[in-house]
Amino acid sequence: GNSVTQMEGPVTLSEEAFLTINCTYTATGYPSLFWYVQYPGEGLQLLLKATKADDKGSNKGFEATYRKETTSFHLEKGSVQVSDSAVYFCAYQGGSEKLVFGKGTKLTVNP
Amino acid sequence: DGGITQSPKYLFRKEGQNVTLSCEQNLNHDAMYWYRQDPGQGLRLIYYSQIVNDFQKGDIAEGYSVSREKKESFPLTVTSAQKNPTAFYLCASSTPGTEYGYTFGSGTRLTVV
Numbered sequence: 001g002n003s004v005t006q007m008e009g010p011v012t013l014s015e016e017a018f019l020t021i022n023c024t025y026t027a028t029g030y031p032s033l034f035w036y037v038q039y040p041g042e043g044l045q046l047l048l049k050a051t052k053a054d055d056k057g058s059n060k061g062f063e064a065t066y067r068k069e070t071t072s073f074h075l076e077k078g079s080v081q082v083s084d085s086a087v088y089f090c091a092y093q094g095g096s097e098k099l100v101f102g103k104g105t106k107l108t109v110n111p
Numbered sequence: 112d113g114g115i116t117q118s119p120k121y122l123f124r125k126e127g128q129n130v131t132l133s134c135e136q137n138l139n140h141d142a143m144y145w146y147r148q149d150p151g152q153g154l155r156l157i158y159y160s161q162i163v164n165d166f167q168k169g170d171i172a173e174g175y176s177v178s179r180e181k182k183e184s185f186p187l188t189v190t191s192a193q194k195n196p197t198a199f200y201l202c203a204s205s206t207p208g209t210e211y212g213y214t215f216g217s218g219t220r221l222t223v224v
Contacts, residue, residue, distance in 0.1 A: 031209065032209045032210045032212070034212045036212075036215075041220075043117075043201055043215035043216050043217045044201070045215070046212055046213075046214075051209075051210040089153070089154070091212070093209045095209070097205070097207065097208070097209055098156075099205075099212065099213055101153060101154050103153035104152075104153050104154075106151075
């Protein structure tokens with residue numbers, strides 16, 4: 001069935017390090033792809049999205065490119081900050097319009 | 112500002128009692144969802160509703176009930192039949208179309224003692 005696979009965490013980085021969180025999906029058609037972020041004790045917030053192949057979503061220094069040939073939507077940031085510490089969820093939304101979420105990746109950034 | 116409001120933020124109940132979590136949205140979204148999140152875990156879908164007066168079970172509906180009498184409101188009742196109700200509960204809403212994603216509330220942390 002349709003699914004989203006994220007790299008397992010936790011991920012621990014030092015401030016100003018480069019971040020990559022891998023995300024791949026299995027789905028038919030041309031879904032929209034999303035990254036959500038969840039800060040401790042809060043709900044999920046939309047971080048960025050891409051709705052068609054080769055689109056790049058970006059926000060707050062984070063980027064992800066919709067790669068249909070590899071069915072991937074990897075999240076990247078060139079220089080992380082302590083304030084980026086959170087759980088990151090990859091998701092896609094296909095024809096059924098229900099979001100399918102990955103299991104989440106916890107990121108901790110140390111000063 | 113439009114948004115989705117969950118209340119209360121923290122809720123404590125004794126074992127064996129039913130409890131109702133509130134979720135209200137003023138985004139004019141048609142669809143609403145309830146998720147459960149356990150520590151260090153992902154999201155699991157409890158119930159969802161795509162239109163007023165209609166709702167469907169998600170992956171873990173046992174021990175929960177919902178109603179959708181108004182477009183703006185989608186309350187979740189955690190019944191005494193739910194064997195392990197202590198968790199973080201998230202409500203979300205969406206509009207038709209695959210490019211918009213969901214808008215989430217800030218969650219309710221339920222602790223049953």
